[in-house]
Amino acid sequence: MNLSEILDIDADLLNYVVIPALIFFARICDVSINTLRIILMLNGRKYVATILGFFEASIWLVAISQIFQNLGNWQTAIAYASGYAMGIFVGMMIEERLAIGNVVVRVITAKPADGLIEFFKEKNRRFTSLAGESGDGPVNVLFTVIKREKLGETLEAIKKYNPQALYTVEGVKKVSDGEVVDDRGFSRRIFRLGGGR
Missing domain, CATH: 3.30.70.120 (Alpha-Beta Plaits)
Structure with a gap:
């Protein structure tokens, strides 16, 4: 049984919309966490930075595994790159709000x-x-x-x-x-x- 059957979603909808959207949001999360982790490291908050690094790597692994499973799908590549760019922006916005350091x-x-x-x-x-x-x-x-x-x-x-x-x-x-x-x-x-x- 494949994922589309488990989720009861059309295979094309899953491959060309749902998975790219999940990759996009996963990249926003992991890059935002990365931005915060770097800022916290520069401010000497090593324990919090270490914990964030764990979550960053975990999310990245999920996103990259989906990319490799869908190499023939250009939507996943666009979602990956777009999520990365948006993650930088979101991370900077969060850091400005937190005003760390x-x-x-x-x-x-x-x-x-x-x-x-x-x-x-x-x-x-x-x-x-x-x-x-x-x-x-x-x-x-x-x-x-x-x-x-x-x-x-x-x-x-x-x-x-x-x-x-x-x-x-x-x-x-x-x-x-x-x-x-x-x-x-x-x-x-x-x-x-x-x-x-």
């Missing part, structure tokens, strides 16, 4: 950053404030390390208090008291100036 925000502004410094103090943020020099004259440089979930309100504060400021955001792998290690493995000290914590 920490980021360092750098702000460079020609105008005084007193309002932004007060915002950091009110929110009990650790920050560093430095005087710098650009091609156009003196600038203020601020650094802060925050949870990604706090990034939105931080960017809003930058736009409110220093709308002409240049800012950059970069993910960090590890944050400890006074030390930041970025994705490239570079380490630097973060000094808390201006009373920020």
Whole structure:
């Protein structure tokens, strides 16, 4: 007894619609899990990443086995590739919603950053404030390390208090008291100036 008889589905409908659809959704799941697993690995969450890796591999094996059983069916190949692409998109959307990890925000502004410094103090943020020099004259440089979930309100504060400021955001792998290690493995000290914590 074959699968179409077990499920009581027409063989053509099974081969050209149902199986490609299942492959498509399986690929969305395994690639989304892969995206999250990589992000969690970069953030040092090895146990959760390991568990996700198990499920990712299991789903992938089911999808690839169906591909090999239906090599003559171009719909399965399209479903496989489309599911992969959609899985990347879905994984990134999920990761944005979860806002996993920490980021360092750098702000460079020609105008005084007193309002932004007060915002950091009110929110009990650790920050560093430095005087710098650009091609156009003196600038203020601020650094802060925050949870990604706090990034939105931080960017809003930058736009409110220093709308002409240049800012950059970069993910960090590890944050400890006074030390930041970025994705490239570079380490630097973060000094808390201006009373920020």
